[in-house]
Amino acid sequence: MTAAAQMDLQILRAFVLAAREGSVSRAAARLHLTQPAVSLQLKRLAEDTGLQLFTRTPHGLALTADGAALLPQAERVLAAVGDLQQAARNLQSTVRGALRIGTILDPEFTRLGMFLRELVESAPQIETELRHGMSGTVLAQVLRGELDVGFHLDAEGDVAGGDAALAARTLTRFTYRVVAPAGWGPQVTGRDWKALAALPWLATPPESAHHRLLERVFGPLGLAPRRVALVDQEASMLDLLKSGVGLSLLRDSIAIRESQAHGLVLADRVQLDCALRFVSLAARRNEPVIASAWDALTRAWS
Numbered sequence: 001m002t003a004a005a006q007m008d009l010q011i012l013r014a015f016v017l018a019a020r021e022g023s024v025s026r027a028a029a030r031l032h033l034t035q036p037a038v039s040l041q042l043k044r045l046a047e048d049t050g051l052q053l054f055t056r057t058p059h060g061l062a063l064t065a066d067g068a069a070l071l072p073q074a075e076r077v078l079a080a081v082g083d084l085q086q087a088a089r090n091l092q093s094t095v096r097g098a099l100r101i102g103t104i105l106d107p108e109f110t111r112l113g114m115f116l117r118e119l120v121e122s123a124p125q126i127e128t129e130l131r132h133g134m135s136g137t138v139l140a141q142v143l144r145g146e147l148d149v150g151f152h153l154d155a156e157g158d159v160a161g162g163d164a165a166l167a168a169r170t171l172t173r174f175t176y177r178v179v180a181p182a183g184w185g186p187q188v189t190g191r192d193w194k195a196l197a198a199l200p201w202l203a204t205p206p207e208s209a210h211h212r213l214l215e216r217v218f219g220p221l222g223l224a225p226r227r228v229a230l231v232d233q234e235a236s237m238l239d240l241l242k243s244g245v246g247l248s249l250l251r252d253s254i255a256i257r258e259s260q261a262h263g264l265v266l267a268d269r270v271q272l273d274c275a276l277r278f279v280s281l282a283a284r285r286n287e288p289v290i291a292s293a294w295d296a297l298t299r300a301w302s
Helices: 009-021 024-031 035-049 065-093 112-122 135-144 193-197 209-221 234-242 252-262 288-300
Strands: 054-057 060-063 097-103 126-132 149-154 166-180 200-203 226-230 248-251 265-281
Touching (some): 009 024, 009 065, 112 126, 112 288, 135 149, 135 209, 135 265, 166 252, 166 288, 200 234, 234 248, 234 252, 248 252, 252 265, 265 288
Parallel strands (some): 097 126, 097 149, 200 226
Antiparallel strands (some): 149 265
């Protein structure tokens, strides 16, 4: 091993401070060492390098030409060590780990892209795993710990809004409209829920928000809509609507757009209010990875 490799960092600090201060006593005070200890370190550096680094003057120490040439190198070494130590501290405080995210609907509606961008920029060491599903499935997986966070749809007062086990934030409120195929105006215009229940409906699985919302309406009335098909994707539902199969729920923005573009009919007497929420287990809300997700979500929805 070379003499340079054997140099103690404390010796380099003593050298740099003695050169800056022009005094062994002032360098010792800065290092919280005794003056003899610093003098011994400077002597050790001179022996290791084989160079005379200082000359004594009536006012203290002065660098020799060799000492002046060595000083910038010593300063760079100490700066590099400082950078290494800071990088280590940053890594210790860096949030890292896996984040399992339950997604629903289309990414534009949930601002998924903005959320992930904020998360990647603020916590690049977090690895994300996206699992797309129906609203009820996402909620159940969050409650079981199979997902860390997720998006969920519910009506006011539904389970995600009142379950103490969950941390939940309402991101936006919107309306579901009952939509019928083109040409069904006479059957749906001016009709209430009871009349609409007698028409053919596109049914959805119990895990879907559509199913839960309609159950809240038809259940207390003792009604069971006439179901002609079971679908679990909005794209399939919309295609069946356009094909004239039966009624369904659509988000108001989609319902209005499709009504204008394809003549689908909107029931004018009924609608269902819904909320998009972001959820995690309350007991895990402050875990670093999950807390980072909540912070990124706040920025994406601010």
